[in-house]
Amino acid sequence: MAKQMLAVLGDFYHEEDRARSSLELAINQMKEPITITFATVLDLQNELSDKWDGVILFAENRLNPQDEQVETWMNEEAAEAIASFVKKGGSWLAWHSGLSSYDSVDTYTDMLKGSFDYHPKKHQVVRYSIDERSAYSSLESFSIVDEHYFVHCTAEPEEIFMHSSSVDGDSIAGWSHAYGAGKVVCLTPAHNEEGLTDPSFTRVLAAALHQL
Template identity: 25%
Template sequence: MQDTIDSETSESPMKGQASIRPRLLLLGDNARALWHPLAPVKEQLDAMLGSAFDIFVSEDYDALASLHERDYDALLSYADCWESKLTPEQTAGLLRFVSQGGGLLVIHNGISLQVSYELAQVIGAKFIGHPPYQPLTYVRAAFDHPLLEGVSDFTVEEEPYRFELDTFTPRRILLEFDYEGARYPAAWEHPYGLGRVVYLQPGHCAASFQPASYRRLIVNSLRWVSTRLQARD
């Protein structure tokens, strides 16, 4: 049984029109995707998010250059841009957006934004490779965290992404996965300026989004990053 919250998907925000729903920009690739096309994942997101969010979709990375928190509450990166290079303007736009209070949720290959070293620091880690696609068990690593409300341990076939964690990031690990007798980080959150950042490792294909607990975690994460941190005095 799938978790559903109600959905509406649009192409671009309507300037000047008030909305009581958080506005989410979904960034990814279809024709240019190397391994992870956006379309099947967008269908899963539409099904689970429902009318709780206004979703705007872009395959144009220039959207990052003009990204502003007055237009969107959060960016969801499902970018598959491993062999591309972001322009300084695109990188600066996303840095500005998050530091000024916009949210960032990065799912699976969305970490390919690490082609910009500045964005690897924002995400809090760098992808360094993965063993073969296989069943993985994900276990909670922070039972008292609000992002894990309604989330249980789950098993799904997935690519066991491995990371080099940024030592300066004050992250909170949310999920870990078991592999060959050891546990590795699979999800985390941290602040960045006035914004919130969450990374979730599962997401190789549409089937990755089927476990009810993972669907709940995605919804929780989007609500979390869509809430701005208060500026310190």
């Protein structure tokens, strides 16, 4: 039976179509079937149920990041619903902007064991190195021009499967862990269309989906 996944993709700075294309490329590489249903951030809390095997979030918390009064979609109630979904056995992929601007929502960042801190304004060549001791060890390390995410992460060393490095420094770029009866995977790349469709990256994304 195909996995039933709910995907929430796209925000002000991250185009939904690019994320969909990247997700399709990853799914096409997988042996196990996955069915994707799409929703918006505003629908996510009401859509959460045990009919989903997992959720893919590629959207930041800010709804209107360039306005003077910035609104966010995730409050503590939504975060508690998400945490409950995962604790009961659901899976959660926090992908790129799915880590961004959630630092004030402790329930969510505690579940993720991390959150986005910042990225340099200028995109640089970022090297993503796979940990050879991890479940992702068969994959290749790769380099893409990217928005280099620097994150705060409390994951244990054995939970980290990928690191990133550029002229701007080094960071953790991928980690996964159990949360209650469920599973959480966090993945920081990628921003640009070139990076999102890079074959080496889509193989990592496929491996992350396989873990859900």
